[in-house]
Amino acid sequence: MGPAGSGKSTYCSTAMEYYQNSKRTVHLMNLDPAAEKFTYSPTIDIRELITLEDVMAELDYGPNGGLLYCFEFLMENLDWLEEQIGDFDDDYLIIDCPGQIELYTHIPVMRQFCNVLKNTFKFNVVGVYCLESQFIEDTTKYFSGVMSATSAMFNLEIPQINLLTKMDLISKDQKQDMEK
Ligand SMILES: Nc1nc2c(ncn2[C@@H]2O[C@H](COP(=O)(O)OP(=O)(O)OP(=O)(O)O)[C@@H](O)[C@H]2O)c(=O)[nH]1
Numbered sequence: 368m369g370p371a372g373s374g375k376s377t378y379c380s381t382a383m384e385y386y387q388n389s390k391r392t393v394h395l396m397n398l399d400p401a402a403e404k405f406t407y408s409p410t411i412d413i414r415e416l417i418t419l420e421d422v423m424a425e426l427d428y429g430p431n432g433g434l435l436y437c438f439e440f441l442m443e444n445l446d447w448l449e450e451q452i453g454d455f456d457d458d459y460l461i462i463d464c465p466g467q468i469e470l471y472t473h474i475p476v477m478r479q480f481c482n483v484l485k486n487t488f489k490f491n492v493v494g495v496y497c498l499e500s501q502f503i504e505d506t507t508k509y510f511s512g513v514m515s516a517t518s519a520m521f522n523l524e525i526p527q528i529n530l531l532t533k534m535d536l537i538s539k540d541q542k543q544d545m546e547k
Pocket residue numbers: 369370371372373374375376377378465466532533534535536
């Protein structure tokens with residue numbers, strides 16, 4: 368999870384490759400009903416159940432209301448999800464989430480989804496919150512990002528790893544400052 372463009376999909380496909388190379392069985396789910404293209408092929412794709420585009424066209428919703436509708440629709444159609452993950456047993460499942468941070472910080476849908484994964488499907492759920500490392504150049508942006516990550520952690524009530532992404536774009540001087 369994390370803001371739009373923070374590197375979530377890139378992290379998911381890299382993690383997927385890592386697990387596959389370590390001979391673990393791993394699946395990848397796209398949970399973004401508005402996703403257009405991927406750097407990976409998802410095993411499970413919410414867009415097979417519902418897409419934001421269809422909701423906006425058919426119900427005349429805006430993007431935010433449409434996204435909420437998609438999540439509510441998913442929660443009402445858990446038999447679809449059960450069919451998709453029915454025989455995963457002890458496999459790993461990486462879930463690539465949408466970039467609207469309000470889903471993690473103050474709207475209950477993602478928390479409900481995590482509860483379903485934990486209580487109904489018996490997964491051990493861990494959140495990975497992606498934050499662009501360039502934010503450390505700007506105190507306001509950095510603190511705002513850190514507070515959003517903290518808010519997600521409190522709201523979702525799952526163990527959370529906070530990840531600074533795009534470290535290759537950080538200058539040598541900034542890296543040295545970080546290490547101090
Ligand atoms: N240089 C650099 N670019 C990266 C890195 N990770 C992601 N990017 C680039 O950042 C852009 C956004 O990355 P995505 O992985 O699509 O980000 P996202 O959070 O999934 O984006 P949304 O799905 O739109 O919310 C893409 O152009 C990536 O190639 C990184 O570690 N280094």
